[in-house]
Amino acid sequence: MVQEITIARALTELKTLDKKINKKISESKFAIVCKQSSKKVDGIQTREEFNQSAKSSYDSIVDLIARRNEIKTKIVASNAITKVAIANKEYTVAEAIERKNSIELDKMLLVSMRNDYNRALALYESSNNKVEQQLNEHLETMFGTETKQKDNDVTIFTENFRKQHGYEIIDPLKLKEKVDKLTDEIDSFETEVDACLSESNAITKITISDDK
Known part of the structure; x- marks a missing residue:
């Protein structure tokens, strides 16, 4: 039976x-x-x-x-x-369970990318702030306070100084976009996965031998 x-x-x-x-x-x-x-x-x-x-x-x-x-x-x-829909994406229940178990790897990647981006951004801003301070000191030394009368010279010197001494962020992955996207994916999945699996488990049936 x-x-x-x-x-x-x-x-x-x-x-x-x-x-x-x-x-x-x-x-x-x-x-x-x-x-x-x-x-x-x-x-x-x-x-x-x-x-x-x-x-x-x-x-x-x-x-x-x-x-x-x-x-x-x-x-x-x-x-x-058995299929379930989680955060507007279709999974089998097995895939959803595996995703739930392995999502820590995505979180590790997210933390690493976010930290790299924040460190790079902080260093970029602090380094360029120092460059701007140096630039202002050079402008005052070279042109004094009457810089409006020498706008063209000031502009040329400023552009060249920033090109030579300024800093930029090398960001081939566009980390801000990836961080935002992955954060949203993780949050959406974790918000829905347990409820979706519970609902599926409550209605999905299997046939087994009678317990004697």
């Missing part, structure tokens, strides 16, 4: 099975040493009782693992074909 359950319920059962399997394994004994003359192997159980208990524990654990594997396999298969 089979039964149809939602992915949400299947995920809950997986957690329960994991706890049962771990508990059963930790509590089970599959082999023991005792004197040949002893009637009870552990002071409590006879040999026959211990043998039955070990076999029963083993069979129970194997059955629990088999059910867990069946449910997990069905979930994985469903996730590979």
